[in-house]
Amino acid sequence: MEKLLCGVDLGGTKLAVGLMRPDGKLIDREVVYDHADKDEHEVVRRIGDTVTTLLSRQAVKVGDLAGIGVGFAGHLRFRDGVTITSSNYKGFKIKNFPLRGSIEKIFPTRVVVDNDANAQGFAEYRYGAGAGHGSMVFVTLSTGIGAGIVLDGRIYRGMTGTAGEVGHMIVNPDSPFVCGCGNHGCWMAHASGLALPQIVRRKREQGVPTSLALSDAEWERIDGKTLGEGLRANDELARAVVGECADYTGIGLYNLFQIFNPNVFVLGGGLMSWGSPFMDRIREKFMALVREMMFDPVQIVASRLEQDAGIIGAAALLLDPG
Amino acid sequence: MEKLLCGVDLGGTKLAVGLMRPDGKLIDREVVYDHADKDEHEVVRRIGDTVTTLLSRQAVKVGDLAGIGVGFAGHLRFRDGVTITSSNYKGFKIKNFPLRGSIEKIFPTRVVVDNDANAQGFAEYRYGAGAGHGSMVFVTLSTGIGAGIVLDGRIYRGMTGTAGEVGHMIVNPDSPFVCGCGNHGCWMAHASGLALPQIVRRKREQGVPTSLALSDAEWERIDGKTLGEGLRANDELARAVVGECADYTGIGLYNLFQIFNPNVFVLGGGLMSWGSPFMDRIREKFMALVREMMFDPVQIVASRLEQDAGIIGAAALLLDPG
Numbered sequence: 001m002e003k004l005l006c007g008v009d010l011g012g013t014k015l016a017v018g019l020m021r022p023d024g025k026l027i028d029r030e031v032v033y034d035h036a037d038k039d040e041h042e043v044v045r046r047i048g049d050t051v052t053t054l055l056s057r058q059a060v061k062v063g064d065l066a067g068i069g070v071g072f073a074g075h076l077r078f079r080d081g082v083t084i085t086s087s088n089y090k091g092f093k094i095k096n097f098p099l100r101g102s103i104e105k106i107f108p109t110r111v112v113v114d115n116d117a118n119a120q121g122f123a124e125y126r127y128g129a130g131a132g133h134g135s136m137v138f139v140t141l142s143t144g145i146g147a148g149i150v151l152d153g154r155i156y157r158g159m160t161g162t163a164g165e166v167g168h169m170i171v172n173p174d175s176p177f178v179c180g181c182g183n184h185g186c187w188m189a190h191a192s193g194l195a196l197p198q199i200v201r202r203k204r205e206q207g208v209p210t211s212l213a214l215s216d217a218e219w220e221r222i223d224g225k226t227l228g229e230g231l232r233a234n235d236e237l238a239r240a241v242v243g244e245c246a247d248y249t250g251i252g253l254y255n256l257f258q259i260f261n262p263n264v265f266v267l268g269g270g271l272m273s274w275g276s277p278f279m280d281r282i283r284e285k286f287m288a289l290v291r292e293m294m295f296d297p298v299q300i301v302a303s304r305l306e307q308d309a310g311i312i313g314a315a316a317l318l319l320d321p322g
Numbered sequence: 323m324e325k326l327l328c329g330v331d332l333g334g335t336k337l338a339v340g341l342m343r344p345d346g347k348l349i350d351r352e353v354v355y356d357h358a359d360k361d362e363h364e365v366v367r368r369i370g371d372t373v374t375t376l377l378s379r380q381a382v383k384v385g386d387l388a389g390i391g392v393g394f395a396g397h398l399r400f401r402d403g404v405t406i407t408s409s410n411y412k413g414f415k416i417k418n419f420p421l422r423g424s425i426e427k428i429f430p431t432r433v434v435v436d437n438d439a440n441a442q443g444f445a446e447y448r449y450g451a452g453a454g455h456g457s458m459v460f461v462t463l464s465t466g467i468g469a470g471i472v473l474d475g476r477i478y479r480g481m482t483g484t485a486g487e488v489g490h491m492i493v494n495p496d497s498p499f500v501c502g503c504g505n506h507g508c509w510m511a512h513a514s515g516l517a518l519p520q521i522v523r524r525k526r527e528q529g530v531p532t533s534l535a536l537s538d539a540e541w542e543r544i545d546g547k548t549l550g551e552g553l554r555a556n557d558e559l560a561r562a563v564v565g566e567c568a569d570y571t572g573i574g575l576y577n578l579f580q581i582f583n584p585n586v587f588v589l590g591g592g593l594m595s596w597g598s599p600f601m602d603r604i605r606e607k608f609m610a611l612v613r614e615m616m617f618d619p620v621q622i623v624a625s626r627l628e629q630d631a632g633i634i635g636a637a638a639l640l641l642d643p644g
Contacts, residue, residue, distance in 0.1 A: 039442065046584060084617050135480060147581075158474065158583025160618045165580040170573050170611065173494060182602055182613055251492050258468075258487040261480025289492065291504055295399065295406050296482045 003066035006054075006284060007315025008047055008103075011073045011116065012036055015043070017050045018311035019058055022066070022319065024127035026308055030054045037091035044099070048106040067104060067110030069317035071119030071310055078161030081113040104322075112317040117164060118155050119313030120303070121148015124266045126316050128304035133263035137256050138303070139166065141249060142269035143193040148313075149260070155320050167192065171251050176202075190248035193270065196222055199241050210237035224271050231274055245271065246278050250285025257290065257298060268303030269285035325388035328376075329637025330369055330425075333438065334358050334414035335393045337365070339372045340633035341380055344388070344641065346449035348630055352376045359413035363563030366421070367464050370428040378614065389432030391426060391639035393441030393632055403435040409466060434639040439486060441635030442625070443470015446588045448638050450626035455585035459578050460625070463571060464591030465515040466502075470635075471582070477642050489514065493573050498524075512570035515592065518544055521563050532559035546593050553596055567593065568600050572607025579612065579620060590625030 002022055009016040013036065018029040030053055035046045051068065055061070074094065081100020086092050100113040121130070121138030130136035130150065138148040145167030149156040167188035168181055175185030177198050187194050200222050204210070207221035212230050214222065230238025253265055258294050271278065283300055305312055324344055330500050331338040334356060335529030340351040352375055357368045373390065377383070396408035396416065403422020408414050422435040424591040444454070452458035452472065467489030471478040489510035490503055497507030499520050511517050522544050524531070534552050536544065549606055552560025575587055593600065605622055 023615070042449075075617070110520070150475070151478065156582075159585045160583055160616075162617065163581065163583035165583075168575040169579040171492060171494075172496065173573060174496060182617060183611055251495060255491040256581070258490040259471075259485065259578070260478075261482055261485035261487075263481045287503055293484075293487075293490070293499075293503060295397070295484065298481070298639070 002314065004060060004064055005066050005315035005318050006051060006068045007311040007313070007317075008051065008068060008070040008072055009116065009119075009314050010043070012048070012087055015046060015050065016311050017047070017054055018308065019054055019060065020312060020315040024123075024316070026032070026310060026312060028054055028058050029308070029311060030057075030299045032234070039100075040094050040097040040102075043094060044102045044106070047103060051067055051107065054105075062107050062109050065109050067112065068107060069119065069314040070103065070111065070255040071116035071314035072099060073116045075162050076113060076115060078114060078157050083109070084160075084162070087270070090230060110318065112150065112158075112320070114155070114317050115146070115148075115161070115164070116310060116313070117146035118148040118157065119317050120268060120305070120309045121164075121266070122155050122314070122320055123305050123309055123313035123316045124148075124303050125150040125153070126254070126319060127312065128309075129266045129301045130264055135260060135262040136264050136266060137260055137262045138266045138268065139253070139256075140246075140269035141192065141219040141271040143265060145188045145192045145258075155319065166252060166256060169252060169255060171248060171255070174213055187248055187252040191252070191271075193224055195245075196224065196227065196241065200227075200237070203237055203240050203244075208233060208237045208240050211235050213235065224250030224273065228274050232275060242274050242278055243281055246281035247285045249282045250289065253282065253286050253300065254289040257286070258293075261300060264299040264301060266301055266303050268309060270307060272302055272306070326382060326386055327388050327637035327640050328373060328390040329633040329634050329635070329639075330373065330390060330392040331438065331441075331571055331632030332365070332369070333632065334409060335437060337368060337372065338633050339369070340630065340637060341376055341382065342637040346445075346634060346638070348634060350380050351630070351633060354485070355426075362416050362419040362421075362424075364598055365416065366424045366428070369425060373429065384429050384431050387431050389434065389640045390429060391439035391441065391636040392421065392425065392433065392435040393639070394421060394435060395438045395574050397484050398435060398437060400436060402481050403433070406482075432640065434642070436479075436639050437468070437483070437486070438466035438632060438635070440470040440479065441639050442590060442627070442631045442643055443472055443486075443588070443635070444477050445627050445635035445638045446470075446521060446590070446625050447472040447475070448641060449594055449634065450631075451588045452586055452621045453594065457582060457584040458586050458588060459582055459584045460588045460590065461531055461575070461578075462512065462591035463567075463589060463593040467510045467514045467574070467591075468622070469578075475643065488574060489576060491574060491577060493570060493577070509570055509574040513574070513593075514547055515568040517567075518549065518563065522549075522559070524558055525562050530559045533557050534559065546595065547580035550596050553599060561599070564596050564600055565603055569605035569607045571604045572611065575604065575608050576624065577612040579608070580615075584620060586621040587623050588623055590628060590631060594624055594628070631641055
């Protein structure tokens with residue numbers, strides 16, 4: 001019997017565990033939401049309990065697994081599976097922690113731990129919108145912006161394992177917008193969920209009209225969902241903000257195009273729910289910058305595995321040739 | 323007997339051919355300067371004649387070669403060795419031309435044709451400042467800015483073969499500076515030989531004082547050499563221009579750091595003759611942006627093969643695992 005893959009999607013809002021066949025078919029999943037404010041040891045215990053629950057329910061033994069893949073929302077040192085920092089979620093703090101080693105202590109099987117964008121990118125390469133392409137850059141447009149880079153069928157990780165932090169690329173050094181990292185004018189400071197309040201604030205200061213009726217406090221924590229509602233209602237402010245995020249995303253992708261000359265860009269993440277007005281404008285900005293410099297057509301497409309990409313990606317890590 | 327490698331450095335100012343041993347030792351070289359304004363067929367004839375001259379002088383037969391590697395100053399489609407466009411040199415125009423095929427017709431041996439920055443980067447990886455590093459980004463700071471990206475011992479070329487065009491990365495979309503490509507605010511528009519006249523013009527408009535005594539026409543075609551003289555004489559304008567080029571180079575390298583997480587950056591090209599005031603400020607800007615985000619130290623070093631990098635790189639292309 002072919003061995004099953006277990007995927008653990010360890011994020012700041014949910015901890016999702018799935019059992020998957022090597023062809024990408026998800027057999028079962030289990031999701032937990034109360035782990036984020038716990039300490040590292042407790043988080044690992046939750047992972048252990050959730051994996052065990054799932055295995056029992058499916059009558060699968062640890063020995064029937066090809067291993068456990070973990071997609072982690074943060075930086076980690078790939079060579080030893082030790083976390084460096086976790087992503088910008090409140091309460092979710094797993095720093096300098098031997099995540100791989102801790103899970104290996106619970107389950108006698110192969111454990112691979114990687115950044116969640118790498119995992120999702122690899123899943124898109126194996127089963128989704130990047131399938132069959134020699135070089136693919138997956139970009140997640142979400143609370144932050146990150147990438148999973150798959151070159152010649154392998155995840156490219158760099159020296160430490162932190163390659164693909166494309167959201168920190170400086171695209172406007174004179175920008176007033178500051179990123180969580182402290183720098184001005186990162187892509188992420190201009191086009192991510194975290195950036196939305198400061199983009200909205202500036203548009204309002206510039207007098208862009210809006211029909212959105214929000215309190216001051218609501219304006220200050222405005223998110224992609226609210227702007228999406230505004231977009232569908234053809235609100236001028238929402239359109240302007242989404243347009244600016246699209247323009248900066250067009251710049252970011254153009255830069256990655258010049259650097260990687262990839263076959264395809266696959267875009268995922270929550271902001272993609274803005275739909276075609278967003279995607280069309282990203283492509284338009286990208287093509288305006290590309291001018292005469294594209295010699296084989298590069299595709300910009302939406303991810304296909306959005307719903308379960310986290311779990312599928314984590315499980316697929318076991319199939320990366322490394 | 324180990325086979326010799328023949329390297330052809332096909333640039334817009336010189337055509338240099340060399341014979342090299344696989345250990346990187348250059349045995350002999352021949353340089354021609356009158357090819358640049360000739361048509362493609364004449365350029366190929368010059369290559370043929372120069373290679374033949376060199377082989378005769380060293381009593382080497384074509385059959386004694388492992389092949390001929392060609393580093394081309396421009397874009398080309400790697401899969402079939404057809405040029406796309408040549409770089410920004412006056413008179414040097416080799417477009418849509420089967421460069422590899424034309425050389426294969428003259429010499430019955432293996433021919434590899436690649437971009438000159440890829441070739442130089444690979445030479446630095448094999449024999450120079452990048453030796454022994456898992457992932458290396460070579461950046462040439464010259465008339466333009468380009469990169470040779472070597473990952474896990476192989477040149478990374480992308481879909482068409484045009485990966486590494488890092489000079490076209492947009493680092494300031496609101497910039498008044500225009501690149502040869504037509505876009506505003508590329509790295510190359512802020513820190514390359516081609517950009518120097520516009521940077522100097524703005525500094526002079528801003529009233530930055532200078533002791534350089536140049537005519538209006540000389541100011542309009544100021545180059546790295548003249549600014550280097552100013553720098554050594556501690557001229558304020560020269561220091562300001564070199565400082566600005568260094569700052570934008572720091573931004574460019576920082577962006578590549580976040581994307582590739584490489585072991586080492588190797589910097590080459592004519593602007594490196596500005597020496598330590600330039601290099602120190604590049605490192606300073608880079609580290610100011612890196613903040614707490616570097617977990618294994620990345621090195622920024624000068625290329626070691628500067629003088630013959632073009633020929634050595636071209637010859638070394640024959641050793642790229644592909």
